[in-house]
Amino acid sequence: MTDLITASNITVNRGGKKILDDVSLKVGTSDFITVLGPNGGGKSMLLKCLMGFYAPDQGQVTKANHLKVGYVPQQFSSEHTMPISVLQFLNLRKTLSPNELDKISTETNITDLLHKSLNVLSGGELQRILLARSLIGKPSLLVLDEPAQNLDIAGQLAFYKLLTRIYEQRELTILMVSHDLHMVMATTRRVICLFRHVCCSGEPQVVTKDPEFKTLFGNDMAEMMAVYQHGHKHSHDH
């Protein structure tokens, strides 16, 4: 298993404050990593450093050669003053062959939306379109920044289900920031709890028992997660 991105001891300062403090992390092939943590804990900054938007003040980020990254941004408010169709948005700066368009739009279930205007879509539809755009050109790594934050519970469930299916079918690597704890625990393989530094990391079941997780999210949350994990496993056994 080769590493796609390695961050070693990265520190980022902004306005006299340490946003990331000595963070090290490896993203390996076929990983499904979720970064959890309170607001202002540097989650988005970490993703942006890993993708090379910003250079860290200290430490190093190394990427595998020819790494192709697909990105789903955090807040996406489609600009109402710009008239643009979904199809044209997907084709901006990227050339989509009819085959690829067909494959991706079936995969993300957006075939019926292609000729609609981008600014009449619901949150869930918009999210699927962003996911579709991130898949253009067959990326080996998908980076998602709170992809389901504006969706209702049913929407979140559908989105994570879709994401898991794409993860399995395309055999790619996923690195995601999320607040949706219960969803994360069910879908993800590895959790990293970040509050400026890496508080704890590992498999979801293990992390919820970590004392650092309890201090970060509270005892109640940790217990709730443990219960959810149990229930989740249980239903799989049947």
Added chain:
Amino acid sequence: MTIEPFIIKGLLAGVIVALVAGVMGCFVVWRRMAYFGDSLAHSALLGIALGIALGVNHNLSVIMLCSLFALILVWLQQKRIFATDTLLGILAHASLSIGVITISILEQIIDLHSYLFGDILTVGNDQIWWLVVGGGSVLGVLTYNWSSLVLMTIDEDLAQAENVPVARYQMLLMFLMTIVVAISIKIVGILLIASLLIIAPAASRQLSKSPEMMAMIACLIGVISVVIGMYFSFELDTPSGPTIVAALAALFVISFPISRITTKKMRTFLSQNEETRPLS
């Protein structure tokens, strides 16, 4: 009846400005740069004053002063002490005031009115060259980088993830705006440049289905307004800027019923197609 050369020159100047402002104006509307454009135009008077004082071409001195204005703005924005509109309000009106003071100190006979409201019929040959070269480069740069600029306008992070140099493009847009302001002063005047950038694209928005279509219809609306505005400016001897802007405003109002008709037609067309489509 023979057409006087000054009318042809004015018309040519007005058409070029309308084309440039139509395309640039789309970005002004999409990226909410209207107040920025307005402030830039206000500060242009100081640029003109300095140009007169130093004996430099007005276009050049305006581009240089407005670029400096934009750099100061970006620098102040990064300090995050005041909101952008506060900063713009301070910079714009301070430089407008200093500009007026400088002009009054210079003790030269200057027609301030023509700088504030435009005087399309006195456009000279050198100004036509500035319009062709300056306006042409603005249009060229915008067209060449079109899809990257559109993507960045939709979402900056998404553009950054695709290696679009977002910060550099933001500076580029600001610089292009300074050129547009400089070359439009003679046509619509300092106080009305922002409306030239906003009204045509806003009217076009109602009628368009894509970003390119919006830019093209904005150009068309701009050109029509310039022709109508110039005609009335000549006939009624009114300042060209307000007359062109009044024509733009009239077209903006008309764009509402027109857009309603076109969407209605589209809808009936679609529903007819729906009915005739065989059931599968």
